[in-house]
Amino acid sequence: MKPAGGLRPRLVKRLLPSRRIRVAVRLIALLGAFAVAGIFLQATGRGAGAVYRAMWTGSFGSPYGQAQTILAAIPLIFTALAVAVAFRMLLWNIGAEGQFYIGAFGATAVAYSAPDWPRWLLLAAMVVGGLVGGALWGLIPGALRAFFGTNEIVPTLLLNYVAILLVDYMVNGPWTDPATLGFPLGKPFSESAILPLVGNTAIHSGIYLALAAALSVSMVLSRTAWGYKIKVIGSNARAASYAGFSIPRNMVAVMLLSGALAGLGGMVEVSGVVHKIQANISPGFGYTGIIVATLARFSPIYLVPMAVLFGALVVSGTELQTLGLPSDIVLMLQGVILFFALAGELFVNYRLVWRAGTVSDHPSTPAPVSNRAADLEQAG
Amino acid sequence: MSSELIITIFVAGIAAGTTLVFAAVGEIIAERSGVLNLGVEGMMLAGAVTGFLVNRQVRAPWLGVAAGISAGATLALLLAVLVVSFKANQVVTGLALVIFAIGMTGYLGESVVGVPPPVTFNRIALPGLSDIPVLGRIFFVQDALVYLSYVLVPATWWILFRTRTGLNLRSVGESPETADAAGLSVTGTRYAAVVIGGAFAGLAGAYLSLARAPSWVPNMTAGRGWIAIALVIFATWSPLRAALGGYLFGSVEALGFRLQTVGLEVSTFFIAMMPYLFTIVVLVLISRGSVQRRLAAPSALGNAYLREER
Numbered sequence: 001m002k003p004a005g006g007l008r009p010r011l012v013k014r015l016l017p018s019r020r021i022r023v024a025v026r027l028i029a030l031l032g033a034f035a036v037a038g039i040f041l042q043a044t045g046r047g048a049g050a051v052y053r054a055m056w057t058g059s060f061g062s063p064y065g066q067a068q069t070i071l072a073a074i075p076l077i078f079t080a081l082a083v084a085v086a087f088r089m090l091l092w093n094i095g096a097e098g099q100f101y102i103g104a105f106g107a108t109a110v111a112y113s114a115p116d117w118p119r120w121l122l123l124a125a126m127v128v129g130g131l132v133g134g135a136l137w138g139l140i141p142g143a144l145r146a147f148f149g150t151n152e153i154v155p156t157l158l159l160n161y162v163a164i165l166l167v168d169y170m171v172n173g174p175w176t177d178p179a180t181l182g183f184p185l186g187k188p189f190s191e192s193a194i195l196p197l198v199g200n201t202a203i204h205s206g207i208y209l210a211l212a213a214a215l216s217v218s219m220v221l222s223r224t225a226w227g228y229k230i231k232v233i234g235s236n237a238r239a240a241s242y243a244g245f246s247i248p249r250n251m252v253a254v255m256l257l258s259g260a261l262a263g264l265g266g267m268v269e270v271s272g273v274v275h276k277i278q279a280n281i282s283p284g285f286g287y288t289g290i291i292v293a294t295l296a297r298f299s300p301i302y303l304v305p306m307a308v309l310f311g312a313l314v315v316s317g318t319e320l321q322t323l324g325l326p327s328d329i330v331l332m333l334q335g336v337i338l339f340f341a342l343a344g345e346l347f348v349n350y351r352l353v354w355r356a357g358t359v360s361d362h363p364s365t366p367a368p369v370s371n372r373a374a375d376l377e378q379a380g
Numbered sequence: 381m382s383s384e385l386i387i388t389i390f391v392a393g394i395a396a397g398t399t400l401v402f403a404a405v406g407e408i409i410a411e412r413s414g415v416l417n418l419g420v421e422g423m424m425l426a427g428a429v430t431g432f433l434v435n436r437q438v439r440a441p442w443l444g445v446a447a448g449i450s451a452g453a454t455l456a457l458l459l460a461v462l463v464v465s466f467k468a469n470q471v472v473t474g475l476a477l478v479i480f481a482i483g484m485t486g487y488l489g490e491s492v493v494g495v496p497p498p499v500t501f502n503r504i505a506l507p508g509l510s511d512i513p514v515l516g517r518i519f520f521v522q523d524a525l526v527y528l529s530y531v532l533v534p535a536t537w538w539i540l541f542r543t544r545t546g547l548n549l550r551s552v553g554e555s556p557e558t559a560d561a562a563g564l565s566v567t568g569t570r571y572a573a574v575v576i577g578g579a580f581a582g583l584a585g586a587y588l589s590l591a592r593a594p595s596w597v598p599n600m601t602a603g604r605g606w607i608a609i610a611l612v613i614f615a616t617w618s619p620l621r622a623a624l625g626g627y628l629f630g631s632v633e634a635l636g637f638r639l640q641t642v643g644l645e646v647s648t649f650f651i652a653m654m655p656y657l658f659t660i661v662v663l664v665l666i667s668r669g670s671v672q673r674r675l676a677a678p679s680a681l682g683n684a685y686l687r688e689e690r
Contacts, residue, residue, distance in 0.1 A: 012688070013688070044487075092471055144660075148664050153418070154606055154609055154610045154663060155663060157603070158603060161602070162656050165653050166649070166653075169649035284479075287479055291476070326490060328487040328490070329483065331480070331482050331486070334480070334483070335476050335477065335480020335483060335484075338472070339473075342468035342472060342476065343462055343468060345466075346466045346467055
């Protein structure tokens with residue numbers, strides 16, 4: 001073998017992914033995304049400075065913005081938990097958006113049918129309505145995957161459109177508020193269907209539900225036999241079935257739980273923030289939840305601060321809208337942050353080594369067999 | 381239903397299906413090379429808004445189409461950099477691309493929402509062919525882009541299955557290790573396949589905003605990119621079957637709107653759900669007898685290739 005001249009880059013797998021680089025990648029992703037979007041804003045004739053200033057004021061930079069940030073983080077915690085739970089079994093639930101809508105639908109159905117119940121009872125029933133609605137919507141793709149082997153990615157996504165149309169139908173027909181003269185808004189909830197606020201803040205008590213959900217999911221996944229079971233199924237289905245774990249049954253259970261979590265998010269949103277049902281109750285919480293969960297490496301605990309960060313992004317979009325500035329920039333930013341993070345992941349798991357190239361530069365030692373589960377785990 | 385009504389449904393079905401056909405054929409090219417491109421929806425949106433904007437500026441729909449194609453290809457290049465060079469997870473990357481594209485196209489198209497385009501593609505009856513009874517009216521009284529699809533679909537099939545280029549591309553999707561050892565460039569092939577696939581998705585989007593529903597509305601693809609991905613599985617990765625499937629799916633979409641005109645009392649919201657539900661049902665039906673389908677899928681689909689890890 002003769003040197004082919006010059007240095008050539010080679011990727012060498014790290015034995016342990018570098019934690020330091022991972023943190024650095026997240027930070028660079030954030031800064032890089034704002035830089036790229038800033039250049040784009042300038043190039044298309046908008047002042048990046050004005051847009052970013054408005055975004056800061058609308059999120060972390062004012063007491064009002066801070067409260068709004070937390071309010072937006074709450075639904076994101078639920079949708080990101082939904083994604084994280086499903087991913088434990090290597091299922092891609094990209095239908096949290098639809099499950100969120102159907103959860104809101106279920107909670108609303110309860111709120112409208114028993115408006116006079118005492119608050120504690122009605123809220124408890126609405127929680128059940130949200131859980132059941134979301135779970136049913138998650139059950140459909142879960143059962144199709146478990147019993148027919150239909151890959152869940154496309155069905156979970158297409159069901160989002162169906163869910164949104166279903167809510168659209170309800171708010172334009174059976175649930176429409178005659179007082180709004182044809183706007184797609186439902187009738188206002190009764191007093192007892194509304195989640196109380198925390199102290200004298202603008203934040204509703206759904207935040208306790210969100211944090212409790214994150215803690216319980218974390219406990220279930222890392223401390224119970226079932227949590228271990230689904231992890232085994234996710235990383236090695238064959239080993240799991242030899243161990244006697246029922247894959248279809250657990251798949252259905254995981255998607256029920258995943259959908260229920262997103263559905264609870266929908267309940268909390270209509271009961272805590274909107275106080276009625278309406279079209280467009282979610283500015284894409286289900287999709288942003290995927291980004292949140294991915295960047296948090298599907299950890300139910302880490303996704304909480306990540307949800308706060310992305311909650312700030314979401315509400316800064318609302319601020320831009322009220323100022324007549326382009327709010328779509330917020331979605332672009334979310335995409336670009338993820339692009340950078342995904343690209344950076346390579347350097348978390350591999351070292352770049354510059355060596356003199358050879359004509360036939362193949363490793364002679366057998367490399368470890370690439371494991372699909374491990375590959376997917378690196379996705380975050 | 382009268383035969384007249386059935387013909388109108390199919391005429392509209394071809395038009396509605398052509399978007400899906402372009403997108404699905406592009407996806408087949410990418411997937412045959414081993415890359416699962418879940419960003420189709422985003423590439424279609426980019427094609428739709430760019431095509432619309434350029435046509436508005438220069439009043440030349442073909443230039444709009446060319447711009448739409450380049451927009452789709454550009455986004456696909458971004459996807460290729462991430463999944464081929466940076467070995468990023470293909471599912472998350474595709475989703476990130478869709479989210480990014482929804483934002484970007486919403487931003488770019490803000491000023492032209494609901495503005496009618498200056499020129500669009502009109503239907504042309506092909507002399508001779510359009511006189512064929514029934515079929516002539518369905519297939520040969522369409523716009524120029526539909527005729528383009530009649531050429532591109534068989535051409536893609538020919539290239540994929542009857543030329544060395546196609547064989548190379550498929551071998552990269554089946555067994556990148558072997559292809560690499562045989563001296564093919566896995567990276568180069570995948571870049572090319574993904575970018576050409578993205579160009580098709582851009583064309584699908586431009587078809588939507590310049591011919592099918594000449595306008596720009598945010599998110600106007602409404603999930604058609606995802607339906608196209610399902611269509612690829614339905615078509616077992618063959619462009620010819622993708623065309624048939626595309627027209628079938630398109631006819632389902634067209635059927636819904638016709639049902640209303642004949643006075644059926646169904647809410648528009650439920651009719652709008654039909655294509656999504658139909659797609660899910662079809663996916664379930666085809667996954668039942670899925671042995672052949674699993675064999676038809678490119679073996680290396682969704683996996684990054686690292687020479688160091690073979």
